[in-house]
Amino acid sequence: MSAKRVRRASKTSLPSIYDVAERASVSVFTVSAVINKSHQVSVRLRRRVETAIKELDYRPNLLARSLAKRHTHTIGIIVPDISNPFFPLIVRGVEDSAQNAGYSTFLCNSDDRQEKEEQYLELLLSKRVDGILLTKTHEPLSPVQRRILSDTKVPVVLMMRTCRGFNTDAVVTDDFHGAFEAGAHLARLGYQKIGLVSGPLDVSNGRARKQGFLKALKAHHLPSDESLMVEGDYRVESGYRAGLTLLPKRPQAVFVANYLMTTGFMKAAEEIGMRCPDDFGLVSFDDYPWLGCFHPRLTTIDLPKYEVGVEATCVLLQRIKGMTGRPTVRTLTPQLVVRESCGFSLRIKENRAKPEVATVGDQNPFVPVLQFRENDGNNLERTKI
Amino acid sequence: MSAKRVRRASKTSLPSIYDVAERASVSVFTVSAVINKSHQVSVRLRRRVETAIKELDYRPNLLARSLAKRHTHTIGIIVPDISNPFFPLIVRGVEDSAQNAGYSTFLCNSDDRQEKEEQYLELLLSKRVDGILLTKTHEPLSPVQRRILSDTKVPVVLMMRTCRGFNTDAVVTDDFHGAFEAGAHLARLGYQKIGLVSGPLDVSNGRARKQGFLKALKAHHLPSDESLMVEGDYRVESGYRAGLTLLPKRPQAVFVANYLMTTGFMKAAEEIGMRCPDDFGLVSFDDYPWLGCFHPRLTTIDLPKYEVGVEATCVLLQRIKGMTGRPTVRTLTPQLVVRESCGFSLRIKENRAKPEVATVGDQNPFVPVLQFRENDGNNLERTKI
């Protein structure tokens, strides 16, 4: 029974800790000890082990290690779609800070579909990830998901979207105030008939962005005309259709709740033959480095995407390390970036803006943020950090 | 020795196959058999096992499974930077087809740095991925990497960039012909003094794009003026600097070898006060769905990014399944997308274009591809497939 560990001829597969031990004429314990620096090992033996490792080109099997130690040093991350330009930066934030802490990440795309989300949740759990970062689909937590997430103690933190009935940590951007700023900016520029292309109202930040906008209208004593508000789904196509229905009503300005929809909206405007900002002002939500390079240069609410990833990872890692306490929601502050699509300079020139209306918040929208952002390109926006 | 498997109280951690076996009063073999459908099991036992699984909310431990089966059904993918808009779609292509085949993917960012690349290669190997998809950094394969990749039989397939001295499968886009088309298009429009902002020349596709461009000049009997060519590194900043040095020389047109650099280039043009396409024509490399929505609407060479991911995964999966044979290089065809930055309509109007110059290839550049692309937004460009 003791000789059973004479072990395989090592030609069969990759070298194991036993092969190293044999070659160095030590026990597996010693090998393990030097690899993990978990115990003091005499220099002599250590040397022998190290050279054996080199000679064999030994590489520890992380599967076995994880199995034995019961944690994988891996976190799972589920986003709707990595090819939606909104998510790469979040993911990058996650990976950077995870790697920094010695964790690696497993990426999944849910396509915003409950079914895929469930499936991936199962997979991640089966792979025994230590924690999960999740941008929930628009659907509420299903019973299955609830069971999945409850009967295991794998910590989950939500990103960008909260989920009613799912009381867990979350890191989001302050979309309410962001949208408020967007609406307020438009109002201060003297626009009175302002339209809205909102995100899906069954998503927390879709609601928040609409409510913030409405609040701004109210704060500036502007009527809120439901006929000027159309609900989109954050996708290009819905922005396009929104433009087709909204633009003919001749709004003076419009707030579009994300970049993809803005993209579609502009396309519609072009087809209809309306120009921005000449024929209508526009503020978009979420910023990208290339937005300052093409026309109309978009005025936006910049969301700290990378930071969302970083913060979410930070919280998750703490939970993994055993932090207890009630779930927390961390809210990151977005920022108004004034360029030209809002018609800023136009309105100023025409003296239509109303600087007398009090600026809400500490932001002075009359200081255009037009300077070139130094990005290193490959690492795109991260230099903002 | 036989009773040793009475096993833990199951409160300690997640239920194992033993817990299921015990509860169903069967052996672990039976449980394993029903889970994997690997053997015939009588309905009676199967039922018992299935209900036990439900009741315990048992979830197989993939770590243990992988350890025993010696494969993980996981592939690693290393790209320079997921937050560079070029890569998300490739990654998406990979994930989709991998998942389709029952594989999951592990994403890593090398930041185009040899060091991180090596580090991640080690990690992936330690995690025992079944194969690796790699977009090599600009540096050549290091001795370490060579050893890493050789002494293990984990198949590797290169994406987008080949690597001299590293003879393995690869899936790339035909950048030579893409760049040729770009240059030829400009030449046919009657431009004579054409500048180039190339990618890094130590990257295979950086070279290819330059050479294709030069070939086009030659084909159209245009002189190639080295002073009009500047080498960038694919990043925004380098495009910006290139613009600053190139534009004052008043080129009639310019070919910029990727999107990020184009972005910087446009910024420079704006600062200098030159307008596109009025003051200079421009063709960019690599297309994005939003390019048709802002001005100047970029004329580009569209790269089938998603397909690169799909094809690469396909090859890799075959290798994993044991396909032998010499390494192959699959080359995907890019496509000229004519919009307005090249000055197409301007030149036509002014009668400066030279339609008499033979069109090279089957592409007719005088058919502007301006129609709205139907994208579903969240899944962005993938609808092109």
Added chain:
DNA sequence: TTGTAGGCGTTATCAA
């Protein structure tokens, strides 16, 4: 300081 041997949760072989 070093070694021995059992356990982590599966699969797989060989009997029964």
Added chain:
DNA sequence: TTGATAACGCCTACAA
């Protein structure tokens, strides 16, 4: 068809 039981490769008491 089922059941024991030995791998898989690593960690870690417990001993020495």
